[in-house]
Amino acid sequence: MRLKKIVKRNSKVMLIAILLAGIFAGTPLSTTLAESSLVKNHSFENDLDSWETNESEAITTPESGWLPEGGESKLLNYWLDEAYVADTYQTINGIEGGSYMLSAWVANDGGFNESYMYIERPGGEVLKEEISSVEGWTKIEKPIEVENGEIKIGFYADAEPGAWLGVDIVQLVPEGSGEQPTPERDDFIYGVDISTLTKVEDYGGVFYDQGEENDVLDILTSYGSNWARLKVWEDPVDVYENGMAYNDLDDTIEKAVRIKKADMKFLLNFHYSGFWADPGRQDKPASWEDLSFEELKQAVYDHTADTIEALVEAGAEPDMVQVGNEIRPGMLFDDGRIVDNDFSNLAELVNSGIDAVRDTLGDEVEIMLHLDQGGDNSAYRWWFDGIIAEGVTDFQVIGASYYPYWHGTLEDLEYNLNDISERYERDVVVVETAYAYTLEDQDGHSNIFTSAEENIAGYPATVEGQARFLYDVMEVVRNVPNDRGYGIFYWEPAWLGVEGAGWTAGEGNAWENQAMFDFEGNALESLNVFTRGYVPPVPEPRAVEEVEVDETLADLILHSLNKPANASSSAGHGGGKDNAPENAVEEDENTSWGTDEGVNAWWSVDLLEIVPLERILIHFWDGVNEFEIEISDNGVDFTSLGTYEVTSSNMDITLPEDTTARYVKVTITEATSNWVGFMYFKAYGNEELPKEGPSTVENGEVEEGETPESSGGGETNSDTEKTVENGSEDKETQETEFDKKEDDEAEETSKPGEEGDRLPDTATSKFNLFMLGMLLLVIGTTVFFLSRRKQLRL
Numbered sequence: 001m002r003l004k005k006i007v008k009r010n011s012k013v014m015l016i017a018i019l020l021a022g023i024f025a026g027t028p029l030s031t032t033l034a035e036s037s038l039v040k041n042h043s044f045e046n047d048l049d050s051w052e053t054n055e056s057e058a059i060t061t062p063e064s065g066w067l068p069e070g071g072e073s074k075l076l077n078y079w080l081d082e083a084y085v086a087d088t089y090q091t092i093n094g095i096e097g098g099s100y101m102l103s104a105w106v107a108n109d110g111g112f113n114e115s116y117m118y119i120e121r122p123g124g125e126v127l128k129e130e131i132s133s134v135e136g137w138t139k140i141e142k143p144i145e146v147e148n149g150e151i152k153i154g155f156y157a158d159a160e161p162g163a164w165l166g167v168d169i170v171q172l173v174p175e176g177s178g179e180q181p182t183p184e185r186d187d188f189i190y191g192v193d194i195s196t197l198t199k200v201e202d203y204g205g206v207f208y209d210q211g212e213e214n215d216v217l218d219i220l221t222s223y224g225s226n227w228a229r230l231k232v233w234e235d236p237v238d239v240y241e242n243g244m245a246y247n248d249l250d251d252t253i254e255k256a257v258r259i260k261k262a263d264m265k266f267l268l269n270f271h272y273s274g275f276w277a278d279p280g281r282q283d284k285p286a287s288w289e290d291l292s293f294e295e296l297k298q299a300v301y302d303h304t305a306d307t308i309e310a311l312v313e314a315g316a317e318p319d320m321v322q323v324g325n326e327i328r329p330g331m332l333f334d335d336g337r338i339v340d341n342d343f344s345n346l347a348e349l350v351n352s353g354i355d356a357v358r359d360t361l362g363d364e365v366e367i368m369l370h371l372d373q374g375g376d377n378s379a380y381r382w383w384f385d386g387i388i389a390e391g392v393t394d395f396q397v398i399g400a401s402y403y404p405y406w407h408g409t410l411e412d413l414e415y416n417l418n419d420i421s422e423r424y425e426r427d428v429v430v431v432e433t434a435y436a437y438t439l440e441d442q443d444g445h446s447n448i449f450t451s452a453e454e455n456i457a458g459y460p461a462t463v464e465g466q467a468r469f470l471y472d473v474m475e476v477v478r479n480v481p482n483d484r485g486y487g488i489f490y491w492e493p494a495w496l497g498v499e500g501a502g503w504t505a506g507e508g509n510a511w512e513n514q515a516m517f518d519f520e521g522n523a524l525e526s527l528n529v530f531t532r533g534y535v536p537p538v539p540e541p542r543a544v545e546e547v548e549v550d551e552t553l554a555d556l557i558l559h560s561l562n563k564p565a566n567a568s569s570s571a572g573h574g575g576g577k578d579n580a581p582e583n584a585v586e587e588d589e590n591t592s593w594g595t596d597e598g599v600n601a602w603w604s605v606d607l608l609e610i611v612p613l614e615r616i617l618i619h620f621w622d623g624v625n626e627f628e629i630e631i632s633d634n635g636v637d638f639t640s641l642g643t644y645e646v647t648s649s650n651m652d653i654t655l656p657e658d659t660t661a662r663y664v665k666v667t668i669t670e671a672t673s674n675w676v677g678f679m680y681f682k683a684y685g686n687e688e689l690p691k692e693g694p695s696t697v698e699n700g701e702v703e704e705g706e707t708p709e710s711s712g713g714g715e716t717n718s719d720t721e722k723t724v725e726n727g728s729e730d731k732e733t734q735e736t737e738f739d740k741k742e743d744d745e746a747e748e749t750s751k752p753g754e755e756g757d758r759l760p761d762t763a764t765s766k767f768n769l770f771m772l773g774m775l776l777l778v779i780g781t782t783v784f785f786l787s788r789r790k791q792l793r794l
Helices: 005-006 011-024 197-202 216-223 249-261 293-313 344-361 379-391 411-424 452-455 462-479 527-529 581-585 742-748 767-787
Strands: 078-081 084-097 100-108 112-120 124-128 138-146 149-159 164-174 189-193 227-232 265-270 320-323 367-372 397-401 427-433 485-491 563-567 593-595 602-620 626-631 637-643 650-671 674-684 696-698 701-703
Touching: 078 084, 084 164, 100 112, 112 138, 124 138, 138 149, 149 164, 189 265, 189 427, 197 249, 216 249, 216 527, 227 485, 249 265, 249 293, 265 293, 293 320, 293 344, 320 344, 344 367, 367 379, 367 427, 379 397, 379 411, 397 411, 397 462, 411 427, 411 462, 411 602, 427 462, 462 485, 462 527, 563 581, 563 593, 581 593, 581 602, 581 674, 602 626, 626 674, 637 650, 650 674, 696 767
Parallel strands: 189 227, 189 485, 227 265, 265 320, 320 367, 367 397, 397 427, 427 485
Antiparallel strands: 078 164, 084 149, 100 138, 100 164, 112 124, 112 149, 563 602, 593 674, 602 650, 602 674, 626 637, 626 650, 696 701
């Protein structure tokens, strides 16, 4: 809803709406822009603190749900039903001389004789930036040369009756040379991972810079990239339509030779697998599956040595070697898995790889050990304490993956890198990181980075947001004490979404919106961050499309909101917290339930009483291919509603007619990774139980005259496949009263207008009396407030 439609109402009605919003509304999300402003209270979250006014009754600072992205919850608001003159200003002291930019986001409606943003210098000179009539939020800017001293900034309006002006996110920042990057090591790594490059090129990917076609490595090095990283697989499980098994030795040699010809340094990344190796899966190569542990150690040594020798012979000697990829839980499962804090097997396998590196490349080459969860200091301390205690000491670099939507804040990353570099006396590298430049999709395969990840990370999904994020990561690394910050690698900047070049044979690409080339292969301006001394501008908020409300949910109750949830296991972090089961049913859709358990992992919710269910909405993580839904009245005996293919990250399932249950269980039945989970689970239904007789569920469908809970079905657990057999067991249908408790009603009530939520018609008389009392309290507060503060009229 547009703000001008909200603010131009009768002031008494508007104030009641604001007070009710204060009762029912949750905390809004905000976008973090990566540069501080000299303006105090720049988004009016503390009302008019640090600002002065001409005391016009038109000036207020209300809360609103319609703000520019980056706004928090309030704005500076001018409106009156009669003509007015409003002036709000702030004096800023102690400014150093130089070039500055004053900016603000503005929106307006109605007639103004005059309206402008202004800067007043000492001595009275006033510089003005006119606020033109605009449809939505628009950013206005005014450059100024400042001498040491003070300036006054403000917003002036001479308005006709009913004219409205909104102002938010006021910033005064140095321009150009006002911000300089932290000094860095001469050998600072501006790295890129290009492991999918040959696949992209073989399937038609072409790269351009300034409109000219060029080799991608020439483009990357022209911007300043100086290192490239390649993964290598043994016995790759994927063979593509063109007969290629990418990331095998031959493919790795081809790319490594190109890296050396481009005068880049080369990091070789051993996965010790035939497929993607990460914390969720560390599968052995097929030819190693039946080896004894001693034979497995020898296989690690031989594969490492043979690969390096072949690269050296081809003139592509690695400059650094990574032994294992994201091996926090171990590698080469199950032999190399860490169990009960026992690192002994893993240590022997890692040392086999290290010995091979030394025997082929000598003592000068640097060796990296690499973990995920770059913001989790406790995990890094636990792991490196454990591996070093088992005798793994010959490594010089600690590599960390850091994706801000999974691995914590930049402050978390900074704390971890600073601590581990000093504790273990090793250099540190952010060896994987990335960010989206758009939320668009190229190939129809659901992308990992969506608006949810954008909200978590806090930078807009734009070219400027991508650049600023990567620059800020570089700044964290540059600031690691004792010059231990070695650099960064951007993960797959050239992975275009061309057909055929998906993450696995026959699948699409979930990463193309995090590349540093657009969908047509044109170099993005964000590549400038690889140029020494470059400081990207502060990103402007991304234009956000109005979210369409699903009207089909309007008459349904969201039964699952904030209900108790359980799971077979949980692991990892997201949205600033652990991936706990309850995250999937809380109001914040930027948190998740997740685990590294993979197939057969299950999650369940207790709706606290038997309720009718019509639809289930689930936002799955990328990698879940299939799942099963089961229901139960008692939490012990479950009946399957069927198995569903994940055709979109946002699944919307219509349940069989007259479905009722207290417990709902979701089991992952097919996945491409052990990392599985979902952002939210929403179970909707009516407020009354079905009045019809029983029905039977067969193959996920409902037969007329029967209810799901009356059908026969196999008992379930987390390790066995569930079955439904029509007529295998006749159960006596028990009639259940749907009499909600007063506490449950209050708990499930959400703010007015929230999708799918409303007060139940079955509320008790006590609850109605409670709501009547609340209404009287609000009206009384409103009358008192209006009598004391007429200037708050909107």
